[in-house]
C-alpha cells in the first residue's frame with residue numbers, strides 16, 4: 389500500500405490529509421487559514437510551511453509516500469502544476485507545483501479544485517464506472533468540470549468547464565467575479581440567493597426572513613430556514629434559482645449527452661433538497677427522451693471532494709492503481 393499527502397488550497401483556508409490508495413484518510417484533516425501578505429496575495433512559502441509538519445511526520449514513520457496531490461481554487465495546468473490564474477489568491481502564472489516539488493523533494497501533482505472533486509467522484513464516489521458526467525458546485529460560485537470519454541476533459545488551454553460564466557444577461561445583469569457582467573453564477577450562487585433574500589426583506593415582503601435575520605445582513609442560511617418553514621418569498625427565491633440552474637445544466641447536458649451530474653458546494657450542503665428539486669425540474673429542459681429517462685442528478689459523496697480527488701490524482705500520476 390502506498391500513501392500520498394493531499395492538500396486543498398481554497399480562497400480562505402488550506403486543508404491537508406494523508407491518504408492511501410483505497411481513498412482512506414489516515415488521521416484527521418488539518419485546516420489552517422491561508423496566509424496573505426499586505427497586498428492580498430496568498431504567500432506561497434507560508435503555505436508550504438503549513439504542509440511541512442505532516443510531511444515530516446509521514447517520513448518519520450517511514451510510510452511509503454508516492455507524492456503530493458494539490459487542489460487549488462483557480463485555473464491550474466494539470467500537466468505542469470502551474471497556477472495560471474487564481475483570482476482568490478491573487479496568483480498569475482505561479483509555478484506552485486514546482487515550488488512544492490523543490491521544497492519537499494517530493495513529486496507534486498496539482499490541478500484545479502473542481503477537476504480534483506470530479507476525479508474523487510469518479511474514483512471513489514457517485515460516478516464510479518461512468519464515462520460521461522459533470523461535477524457542478526453551487527456555493528460562493530457556480531461552475532464545474534467535465535468528465536468525457538472516460539477522462540477529465542481539460543480543453544486546449546486547460547480552461548474547459550466553467551459553465552457558470554455563461555452569460556445570461558450582460559445588459560441588466562450584476563457584475564461577476566470573472567470581470568464580466570450577468571453570468572449565470574450571479575443569479576444562482578450563494579451570494580445571489582442571499583442578495584434576493586435581502587431585497588425581499590428591504591421591500592417588506594418577508595417578515596419571517598426579517599425576523600430570522602434579526603437586523604444582520606441576510607445569509608443563504610436564513611433563506612433556507614424560511615424556505616423550510618414555507619415562507620412564500622423564500623420559496624420564490626429558491627424556485628427561481630432552481631429554474632435557472634436547470635436551464636444552465638440542461639444546456640450542458642444537451643450539448644454533451646451525460647450520464648450524471650453530481651451537485652456539491654455550500655448551497656447544496658445547506659439545502660440538500662435542491663438535488664431532488666433540480667432532478668425533477670431539469671427534465672422539462674432536456675432535449676431527448678433518452679436524457680429525460682437516463683440522466684441522474686445526485687449529491688456529492690464527500691465533505692471535501694477536492695481533497696480526496698487530489699489524492700486520487702497523485703496516485704494516478706504516479707502510475708499506482710486506485711483501489712475502489
Ligand SMILES: [Zn+2]
Nearest residue numbers: 553564566571
Ligand atoms: Zn462570470
